[in-house]
Amino acid sequence: MKFYLAPLEGITGYIYRNAQHDFFGAGIDKYFMPFLAPHTKRSFNAKEKNDILPEHNAGMYAVPQILTNSAADFLRIEKDLGAFGYRELNINLGCPSGTVVSKGRGAGFLASPEKLDQFLEEIFSKTEVKISLKTRIGMEEPEEFFRLLEIYNKYPLEELIVHPRVQKELYRGTPHYETFRYAMEHSKNPLCYNGDLVSVDSYVNLLTDWEKEQACDRAKVTSVMVGRGVLKDPALIEKLAAYASGEAYGTDAKKKLPAFHDRLVADYGKEFSGDQNVLFKMKELWSYLIVRFPGKEKEAKAIRKAKRLEEYQAAVRRVFSE
Numbered sequence: 001m002k003f004y005l006a007p008l009e010g011i012t013g014y015i016y017r018n019a020q021h022d023f024f025g026a027g028i029d030k031y032f033m034p035f036l037a038p039h040t041k042r043s044f045n046a047k048e049k050n051d052i053l054p055e056h057n058a059g060m061y062a063v064p065q066i067l068t069n070s071a072a073d074f075l076r077i078e079k080d081l082g083a084f085g086y087r088e089l090n091i092n093l094g095c096p097s098g099t100v101v102s103k104g105r106g107a108g109f110l111a112s113p114e115k116l117d118q119f120l121e122e123i124f125s126k127t128e129v130k131i132s133l134k135t136r137i138g139m140e141e142p143e144e145f146f147r148l149l150e151i152y153n154k155y156p157l158e159e160l161i162v163h164p165r166v167q168k169e170l171y172r173g174t175p176h177y178e179t180f181r182y183a184m185e186h187s188k189n190p191l192c193y194n195g196d197l198v199s200v201d202s203y204v205n206l207l208t209d210w211e212k213e214q215a216c217d218r219a220k221v222t223s224v225m226v227g228r229g230v231l232k233d234p235a236l237i238e239k240l241a242a243y244a245s246g247e248a249y250g251t252d253a254k255k256k257l258p259a260f261h262d263r264l265v266a267d268y269g270k271e272f273s274g275d276q277n278v279l280f281k282m283k284e285l286w287s288y289l290i291v292r293f294p295g296k297e298k299e300a301k302a303i304r305k306a307k308r309l310e311e312y313q314a315a316v317r318r319v320f321s322e
């Protein structure tokens with residue numbers, strides 16, 4: 001089994017990815033980058049360029065993700081990214097946000113299967129790189145996935161990454177595990193499971209579930225992707241990979257957290273001018289990380305309310321001092 005870090009726009013930019021890689025990178029086979037939406041006039045803005053520069057992704061296998069419904073735009077950005085050395089790209093067919101969906105992109109593209117088919121046909125007839133898709137299972141109903149999978153089966157995908165929720169569910173509710181099992185029966189491409197993996201137990205439950213169904217082809221699932229679970233426990237993929245290779249995984253991950261945290265603060269500090277941007281990034285991360293610190297609600301509130309970096313750091317120290 002391979003383990004991937006999910007793209008999380010606004011969070012898993014290159015600063016986060018590098019800290020993750022240096023502190024808790026063991027077992028992470030691929031780092032998917034938050035989406036790039038092709039521009040019409042120039043290739044990349046400064047923020048995007050920072051994210052894709054090879055020196056900002058050194059030592060890790062990073063995969064850029066493209067959000068578009070235009071084959072011409074995709075092929076253009078493929079060339080631009082090729083100049084930076086990227087030979088594998090991912091296409092975003094899952095973003096549920098209203099502004100993206102209303103333009104027929106991300107999960108919004110799933111509402112037009114025939115157009116999606118034409119888009120993939122044009123791309124696969126011309127591309128020179130490996131391509132994977134990251135897809136939801138539909139816009140409104142899981143049954144939409146049957147038609148979508150027929151389309152995906154026509155193309156030689158590097159892998160089909162399935163987040164088994166429909167657009168209207170956003171990130172809520174239980175994933176449609178049965179629809180993923182349908183993919184295990186019928187996909188012609190290797191599969192990657194994504195959604196709600198938050199612990200080794202949740203991974204084991206998933207495997208057990210697949211074993212129970214005779215029709216499920218376990219061998220077809222070659223990878224799993226983890227997003228919010230890693231934000232809550234940065235060592236989660238290390239633990240999953242250790243479990244998968246039969247090693248002990250109850251590591252002292254919590255001990256590394258303060259240094260991981262300080263590295264992020266320092267690197268965001270270098271990237272942004274002013275404390276406010278650093279605080280914004282770190283507070284967003286704490287909205288996930290805090291679940292690892294039960295009983296620290298007062299400190300969590302102090303983190304949320306902090307207006308200056310010193311106040312913030314003092315509250316963080318109180319969380320870490322157990």
Ligand SMILES: Cc1cc2nc3c(=O)[nH]c(=O)nc-3n(C[C@H](O)[C@H](O)[C@H](O)COP(=O)(O)O)c2cc1C
Nearest residue numbers: 006007008009034035092163195196197226227228
């Ligand atoms: C804040 C946030 C940003 C996200 N950004 C992206 C993105 O840029 N591209 C993408 O394909 N998915 C994005 N996702 C979806 C995640 O990659 C992932 O599919 C989803 O969170 C489910 O996996 P999880 O339960 O392991 O987090 C985002 C999700 C969140 C919560």
